[in-house]
Amino acid sequence: MDLTGKVAIVTGSGRGLGLAYARELAAAGAKVVVNDVDAATxxxxxxxxxxxxxxAVAEVAAVGRTEAAEALVARAVDEFGRLDVLVTNAGVLRDKVLWKMSDDDFDTVIDVHLRGTFTCARAAVRRMREQGEGGRLILIGSPAGQRGNFGQTNYSAAKAGIVGFARTWAMELERANITVNAVIPVAATAMTETIPxxxxxxxxxxxxxxMPPFARTALAFGTPEDAAGLVAFLASDAASGVTGQAIGIGGDRLSLWSHPxxxxxxxxxxxxxxxxxxxAWPTTVGAQLQTVGENLPEPPAA
Incomplete structure (x- = not known):
């Protein structure tokens, strides 16, 4: 996978999945703007x-505000002369059940995940359209946004909204040859260790x-590096015809999520x-009610 000559921004790439994405893009030849809210990281x-x-160069910014998004794009252009790929990975957690969640808990997560994806994508697209050579938006979602998750009102809503962005922007940006896809990763990170x-x-x-085979296949659970290959693929010319999709990756499994x-x-x-x-309900619509939440299989008996 050759990304030589491409320039990418990866938000929230100081550690975990974001760092794995940035490393994979750089290994394929892309020049990368690494981002984190902490300068040392x-x-x-x-x-x-x-x-x-x-x-790679580092750009310290708290993703969410328009000023941060514009600073990231400006850093890419100032350092490397262009922008081809944006990976919106920055995120935080403030998990609480609905009746205990504060306004600040809600707003913080929505601002970073949902607003941050919007502001960064808007700034990136303006530059890509100006260049006139297409581009790639790779938006990081979550199974919580697809299925819901207990205690994650804010996070689930933001991640569901991000997939909605991908579908809408894929239509809006088709003529500009900018593809937009959502990645639904599952990997061992500080976020997933909160799931019992x-x-x-x-x-x-x-x-x-x-990692045992059960985790890698049945749970699609592996390392951050296991999820990074999909990001490099979507950034490449090989994925020029892929847009508007929600694609799952984790462990040994690659999957495609359906549209509602x-x-x-x-x-x-x-x-x-x-x-x-x-x-009529019991024998018509009510006969096919949908489940909620991730229904993870039980590990095999030892």
């Missing part, structure tokens, strides 16, 4: 990439133990009154 990530033979079913695998990985669609419909002449709905 951002500089360390950029140094790691350059020490490995890649090209996954924490033992995160702990094992940190202890230097190999009607699964069943019922009709009544003149429309539906409450009593008619109640009578």
């Amino acid at each position: 951002a500089e360390a990530a950029a140094k790691e990439i350059t020490d490995a033979g890649g090209t 079913a996954l924490k033992p695998y995160v702990d094992a990985l940190r202890a230097g133990e190999p 669609q009607q699964v069943v419909a019922a009709y009544a002449d003149g429309g539906w009154r409450p009593g008619a709905i109640a009578e």
Whole structure:
């Protein structure tokens, strides 16, 4: 996968998945703007990439504000002369159940994930359209945005909105040859260790133990590096015809998420009154109610 001559911004790339994406893009030949809210973390990530033979600079910014987005794009252009790829990975967690979630808990997560994706994409697209050579927006989603997750009102809503961005922007940017896709990763990070079913695998990985086959296949759970190949693919010319999609990656599994669609419909002449709905519900629409949340399989017995 050759990305020589391409310039990429990866938000929230000081550690975890974001750093894995930045390393993979740089290894493929792209010049990368690394971003983190912490200066030491951002500089360390950029140094790691350059020490490995890649090209990277650090830009410290708290993603969310328009000024931060414009600063990231300006850094890419000032350092490398152009912008071809944006990966919107920056994120935070403020997990609480609905009745305990504060306005600040909600706003902080929405500002970084949802508003940050919007402001960074807007700034990047303005530059890409000015260049007139197309581009790539790679928006990082989550299974929580696809299925919901207990205690993640803010995060689930933001990640669902990000996939909505991908579908809408894919249509708006088609004529400019800018593709837009959402990546739905699952990997051992500080975020996933908060999920009880996954924490033992995160702990094992940190202890230097190999990820068991059950985790890599049935749970699609692996390392951040396992998810990075998809980002490099989507940034490449090989993915020029892929847009508007939500693509899952994790462990040994690559998958495609469906767009929401009607699964069943019922009709009544003149429309539906409450009593008619109640009578028809059990055998029509109500017979195919959808589940919520991630239904993770149980590990095999030892």
